[in-house]
Amino acid sequence: MRRALALAERGRGRVEPNPMVGALLVKDGKVVAEGWHGAFGAPHAEIEAIRTAGEAARGAMLVVSLEPCAHQGKTPPCAGALVQAGVSSVVAAHLDPDPRVSGRGVALLRRTGIDVRMGVCGEEARELNAPYLKRIETGRPWWIAKWALSRDGAIASRGGRPLSITGAAAKREAHALRGRSDAVVVGIGTVLADDPLLTCRESERLRVARRVVLDGKARTPPGGRLLRSVSEGPVWIVTGPEALEGRKTLLRAAGAVVVEQPGAGRRGWDDLGARLAAEGCTNILVEGGGSVLRDLFEHGAADEAHLFLSTSVVGGKDPLPGPWGTDVTAGGVRLRGVRISRLDDDLWIRGRVEARRASASASAAHPS
Ligand code: AOF
Ligand code: ZN
Secondary structure, three states, X not given: XXXXXXXXXXXXXXXXXXXXXXXXXXXOOEEEEEEEOOOOOOOOHHHHHHHHHHHHHOOOEEEEOOOOOOXXXXXXXXXXXXXXXXXXXXXEOOOOOOXXXXXXXXXXXHHOOOEEEEOOOXXXXXXXXXXXXXXXXXXXXXXXXXXXXXXXXXXXXXXOOOOOOOOHHHHHHHXXXXXXXXXXXXXXXXXXXXXXXXXXXXXXXXXXXXXEEEOOOOOOOOOOHHHXXXXXXXXXXXXXXXXXXXXXXXXHHOOOEEEEOOOXXXXXXXXXXXXXXXXOOOEEEEEEOHHHHHHHHHXXXXXXXXXXEOOOOOOOOOOEEOOOOOOOOOXXXXXXXXXXEXXXXXXXXXXXXXXXXXXXXOOOOOOX
8 A cells, every 4th residue: 555655646746636546456466557646637546557457457456545436527437447357356545535436436346246445554545635635525725835934034035125045956846836736825915025927937837826816905016927927827816805996907907817805814714715626726835925824824724834944144134034923823833744855055844734723813804
């Protein structure tokens, strides 16, 4: 099963909103074929394994990291294909919560006399597909916070001068994160200060993420780089009750999707998350600035965090502080499963955000 999970990983960034799935066929103690779900819309892991195995699939045991599906989707049901191929037993990590499957795959296999064992490496498999499982089970996406921090604790310089905190290798990883995300979110402060494109340029481009601006008062410049590049991918402007109709009309004319969202704080994140998830978005990258990240953490919405820690110093009288600012939020933020790598002179620290209760403190309705 660990091998199946490693195969599943190969689909990361390519299969979403589908889960990553890996499978092997084992006969007489030997692996006769491997397969994985390689891209959204492409054949499922089991089908790839059966195809590779050919006749050798007959009488073999299938080890797969997710319950085989039972629905006719973009491809025919895997459970039926396994029966046809003559597989004798199936070992799977956990049930697929997709309502089209959820137990039906196992039932179909068992009905035809195939021996099915569930729950092998279930925890590890659920961890691998946590973003998919969260979207299917709660209707909310997986929020990934990302920021770069200088050695003196700044995410930018005051006065909005564009500033490169990390080196080229860290930038490549940050772009790869964008490339694997279904949406990239920033606050209006970042848009006004940096005029960013928010596209994935410095790494393999796996998908075109929606670019989302949290812009309570609809101040995004219609002539800025975001909207000038709207042909490269959709731009959402998330506005609040204070946004003037005239501004929204201008933004729409420039090609933006204007999202009108009354809620803020945890409700705001949940409402936006529900909209994005309904469009099939699984991984949402929140890139800042500081107040947006702080809001995400303060309301307990962040699921995963990536910090690029630079060894350089921004200096200056008072560089802009990172997401925590001066007020450490109640209880702080703890990461688990932390991994640390060195990228040239920078450190890349990432992990899952440990669940905590949302803070009671009310925050600004919309970043302004
Ligand atoms: C499997 N093996 O490798 C995967 C499964 O859009 P479709 O037709 O590809 O179907 C996507 C759904 O199929 C997805 O929501 C999940 O329930 C299941 N994914 N199932 O047996 C696989 N990727
Ligand atoms: Zn399938």
